[in-house]
Amino acid sequence: MHPTTVEAHDTYPTATEKIIGDKTRPVPTYDKHLYVIPPGKQRAGRFPVDTSRSSLETDVLERKLSATTLLGRYRNPGSGRHALAVPYQGGDKTLLMHPDSLFSHEDGDDIVMDIIDPHRHDLADAAPKWSALARYTQDHADRVRRVLAFKITDGELRALDLTANGIAEKMQTASKDLLEALFASGGFSY
Template sequence: MRTAALAMIKEIREKVDREATELVERWLAPQRGELKGLPDVRHQDYEEIRAMTIAPQRGELSRPKSRMEDFKVIDADDQLADAPLIGKHLMSDEHGMFPMSSLNAWEREVVMAEQTRPGALGWYRNPPRSAGDSLGIVYRDQQGNWRSMYPDFVFFHEVGGEVKASIVDPHGHHLPDADIKLKALAEFAQQFGADFYRIEAVSQVENVMRALDTARPAVRNAVLFENKSAVDFYMADIAIDYVG
């Protein structure tokens, strides 16, 4: 009865939640290397413990081990054809190639553009689902509930002698969730931007691909604090034409 009564007091609940989160982090942080080496089933047990917190916590990406992709597509004449192939994906066939069968026109344009950038090393098609090998960005929706978004791509480039990762997410500014997801990307950049070279949202405006690099303070602050729509930001001077 005492425990039930204490649980009704907001300040006590918040303190218990805070202490529990800090305790788990103290336990897990020193073992990050060992945890990443565990089998998938065992590793998931620890991720479920981490997920019990009331607020999202930073997790560790698992190394991707398998991926199902179609090497055939239906062409404009409704005929079965070979999917276009491209190299440097982190998961490839025995010839080092990856089929772009699951990518739409915008996504293919982004991949081709990134391949032409100086120092291009590799890329990863981020799975659009909650998984150990998927990069997820959490945010609160308009009702205040936690949601997750999964940026389409992570690209790797050599910059100044170091390997730098960049998040690039082509997402239509006309979609209902465009505004809130752009802000979610900016909030992620505010917290973790130092870990990435670029964190870009990309959309096509008036037949031109435009990019907002939320890793840049000027872009990030505008998205976070100016009351404008996504299309307004893409048309503003803080956006740039997206080219490789």
């Protein structure tokens, strides 16, 4: 058996509520996160993730949490010392992207990690970011099993494994149309 809970001598700041208009609303919480709300507090043992801006992220998170091989997950912050940051080229600048989530799975006798980035494929920076993630995975193949990007096509959640052969190179200069073609030819129902 592999441990899925560790005692962290650090904190991971995140909001458990948000203000919408003049009302305060709780942020939804989910299981199996590395950091959790401490015992004695409301929703203890869970971790808040504000998915209100992306139904795509909610769908992916709920499906990943239902996997029987899932040991734990980490909601990657958008910056800071707790974040996995992957460099990518944005024009003539080197920028950092922060994939949404890391999921640890049991795979036979091994523990493997999946990187998940459920963002809009039609944004100008999607292809360079996903290309960088694919290269990151190639460089860390001993630690990362795969990287999945997602989109919704005709109401169906589709995934594209960015570690598939040749995808990193195609992503390097991909347009929105090429991304559509890659999801159509290499994507799968999730």
